[in-house]
Amino acid sequence: MYSLYLHIPFCSHRCAYCDFNTYAHQEDSIPAYVQALMREIHFVGERTPPDAIVHTVFVGGGTPSLLSGSQFDSILRALRAAFKFSSAPEISIEANPGTISREKLDALRRAGVNRISFGVQSANTEELRMLEREHDFLDVIEAVGDARKAGFDNLNLDIIYGLPEQALSTWQTTVGRIVDLHPEHISAYALTLEHGTPFGRWANKGLLPLPNPDLAADMYEWACDFLAQENYQQYEISNWAKPEKQCRHNVQYWRSKPYIAFGAGAHGYVNGMRYSNVLRIKTYIERLSGFSADKYQFPRSPAIVNAREQTMREEMSDYMLNNLRLTETGVSGSDFRSRFGCGVAEVYPEEIAELIRDDLLEKMTSDNSEVIRLTKRGRLLGNQVFMRFVDG
Numbered sequence: 001m002y003s004l005y006l007h008i009p010f011c012s013h014r015c016a017y018c019d020f021n022t023y024a025h026q027e028d029s030i031p032a033y034v035q036a037l038m039r040e041i042h043f044v045g046e047r048t049p050p051d052a053i054v055h056t057v058f059v060g061g062g063t064p065s066l067l068s069g070s071q072f073d074s075i076l077r078a079l080r081a082a083f084k085f086s087s088a089p090e091i092s093i094e095a096n097p098g099t100i101s102r103e104k105l106d107a108l109r110r111a112g113v114n115r116i117s118f119g120v121q122s123a124n125t126e127e128l129r130m131l132e133r134e135h136d137f138l139d140v141i142e143a144v145g146d147a148r149k150a151g152f153d154n155l156n157l158d159i160i161y162g163l164p165e166q167a168l169s170t171w172q173t174t175v176g177r178i179v180d181l182h183p184e185h186i187s188a189y190a191l192t193l194e195h196g197t198p199f200g201r202w203a204n205k206g207l208l209p210l211p212n213p214d215l216a217a218d219m220y221e222w223a224c225d226f227l228a229q230e231n232y233q234q235y236e237i238s239n240w241a242k243p244e245k246q247c248r249h250n251v252q253y254w255r256s257k258p259y260i261a262f263g264a265g266a267h268g269y270v271n272g273m274r275y276s277n278v279l280r281i282k283t284y285i286e287r288l289s290g291f292s293a294d295k296y297q298f299p300r301s302p303a304i305v306n307a308r309e310q311t312m313r314e315e316m317s318d319y320m321l322n323n324l325r326l327t328e329t330g331v332s333g334s335d336f337r338s339r340f341g342c343g344v345a346e347v348y349p350e351e352i353a354e355l356i357r358d359d360l361l362e363k364m365t366s367d368n369s370e371v372i373r374l375t376k377r378g379r380l381l382g383n384q385v386f387m388r389f390v391d392g
């Protein structure tokens, strides 16, 4: 089963903490970009093995909700023409509250989109202002209400904790207000100060009070307990869902299964090869305009600028880093063996023994297979665990 990721690199404003491949004030390029995207979809689809079935699509950004309903319709038609889909695929888009009207939501639903992930980030006006987000919480309430009226029964709300000068109480209010909206899925990520962003530069100059790691850990632990009480099951370090509402697309990543990339700056993983497309919108459009088709083999397209076949050891390392993020199901011993032909404890004997001894990993049995997963302490100290499996 394959997944497809489509990147829409447009935003009406560039937020100070963001390091995604996205550009503000380039909306004039959207029509040409959508045409280029459809050419890439057609091109890769023609070269995809005939037995490949697509079961998830994720349109991320950027702000995909800047595209019109008819542009989405064209893109989804192009996907359906180019690929074979499973009977009930998950088709998600990311949207910013405040950039999506009831009419557009109706159009998305008609086009076949069945899951929306709203970038909420906070319910607190000051925090939203500090993040330079353009919406307020009333926009969120309205967007969720409109999405429900349009027939969406699978919504994710994204929130961020560990903001500079954020109080535990404002975080608790945000989580409570999010739960009051009854989303099927919640993602809560810690703020990271990325190099090259205004937030990163201000922090380096001492102009931005760094998030306090202890307080951020308290926020995370509080959210884990609170969301469990509210019947959200944590299935990944930063993700919670109602039953059967895990994000199938992201689980594909965490299970180290294949996904094909489309659009400027999109990353893909197919047949043990990790690859990425050219970053700039203009170059992406140019590359998809005139090219010699013969030199590209699945999954390559003229947009690719980096591609690397992974060694077996790198594949194993990625597999551990991805699967350990899944807090319930972790690394399955039988899956590891069927994929790599050897046992996980044979490849990482010392790492696993030491991390179990330090109460960061635990072993258990599920469906007659041994599972290795993070402990509660390990979820807080995930990076310490992951470092042990980084190749080289």
Ligand code: SF4
Pocket (backbone or CB within 6 Å): 010, 011, 013, 014, 015, 018, 019, 020, 022, 061, 062, 063, 096, 119
């Ligand atoms: S809206 Fe999202 S993708 Fe766009 S700049 Fe802000 S954080 Fe980045």
